[in-house]
Amino acid sequence: MNDAWEVIDAGVKGLKKEYSQDCRRARVEGGGRAAVLAVADGHGSAAHFRSDLGSRWAVEEFTACAREFVRRLEDGGDEGSWRRLHATARELPRWLVLRWRRRVAFHEANAPSDGTRLATGPRGPTAGGPPDARTYEVYGSTFVGAVVTRELLVCWQIGDGDVSVVWDDGRPEALLDSGPEIGDETESLCQSAAWRRFRVHWQPLTGPSGPPAVLLSTDGLSKSFAHHAGFLEFAAGVRERVVGEGTAAVREQLAGWLTKAATHSGDDATLVAAFPAEPAAGRGDAGPDAAARTDARGGTRTEAARHPRNDTRDAVRDAVRGTPRDAAHDATNHPEATQAAQAQAQERTRTS
Known part of the structure; x- marks a missing residue:
């Protein structure tokens, strides 16, 4: 059986x-029917000095939960099966948090984060009890995960990060968007009863159009854009390149695009994505409304041209679309850019 994703x-x-x-x-x-995606972002501050482990365990344990979810998805397609599957989707955050906390407890039993020496018991070294709430904070991480088939899309999220879909017609959409975070605060797997803080998106995929492309990313990517509309435009551009050039070509360039974004956000930037194996539009065909979509995106770009981080959006988007960046455009990244270079950049913005 050929993979559908x-x-x-x-x-x-x-x-x-x-x-x-x-x-x-x-x-x-x-068997190729479903794509499983996950990203996690460890908090990284001094109080969360083992959060790289926390993010890794979140992804590993979600993958195990998602595999079981996919197995249940294959069990049947009647109305009762869908109701049970929906209940399973709502319970998955509890499974994930429980498994994640067990990983923390096991690690603490062998390597206490407070630096205390292990007590020696009849069965070897022990840490002397389960972790307390403050210990879980050491491993704190956000999490975003998704399972998508041609019939169903389910997403789970706690904390910051982004879930984006791009539909057959090229229209991008943000899912599970809770609005801007307050400062650097975010919800986390390390919080008490963390499973209650999850947001869940359940969407049967019906109708004549094919399933969407699904993209998950940590907030280090979206923070590099002047406006969220620019980030969604980037997501649409990634799909355009996949349709036009194939996933192998995009896979080779993806790290370079993320590097450009990370230079502006200063944060780690991570992206995972799933695309239907046979895009309905056909490779290289942007469709009859491509010009209208380009004009609309160009308007957004011009409107945001004065924002200090707008160069990020243009740089990454241009890289996705294969548009060459001239020296004048590069010069806008630096305070010492000459007036002539700035004028050239503005002219390029108006005419592109």
């Missing part, structure tokens, strides 16, 4: 960071 993934560490706190996974399950 193709997946890509990449991640880069933020500037001046020793290593990335993000973790990711993108894989095809269920």
Whole structure:
């Protein structure tokens, strides 16, 4: 059986960071019927000094939960099966949090984060009890996950990060958007009763159009754009390139696009995505309304041209679309850009 989905993934560490706190996974399950996507972003501050482990365990344990979810999805398609599957989707955050906390407890039993020496019991070293709430904070992480088939899309999220879909007609849409976070605060797997803080998106995919492309990313990517509309435009551009060039070509370039974004957000940037194996539009065919969509996006770009981070949106989007970036456009990244270079950049913005 041929896979119904193709997946890509990449991640880069933020500037001046020793290593990335993000973790990711993108894989095809269920004999090719389903795509499983996951990204997690460890908090990374001094209080969360083992959050790289927390993000890794979140992705690993979600993958195990999602595999079981896909197995249940294959069990049947009657009305009763769908009701049971919907209940399973609502329960999955509880499974995930429980498994994640067990991983923390096991690690703490062998390597206590407070630096205390292990007590020696009759069965070997022990840490002397379950972790307390403050211990879980050491491993704190956000999480975003999804399972998509040609009939169903389910997404789960706690904390920041982005879930984006791009439909057959090229229209991007943000799912599970809770609005801007307050400062650097975000909900986390390390919080008490974390499963109650999850947001869940359940969407049967019906109608004549094909399933959407699904993209999950950590907030280090979307923060590099001047406006969220620019980030959604980037998501649409990734799908356009997949349709036109194929996933293999996009996979080779994805890390480079994320690197450009990370230079502006300063944060780790991670993206995973799943695309239907046979896009309805056909490779290289943008469709009859491509010009109208381009005009609308161009208007958004011109409107945001004065924003100090607008160069990020243009740079990454231009890289996705294969548009060459001239020296004048590059000069707008630096305060010492000459007036002539700025004038050239503005002219390019008006005419593109």
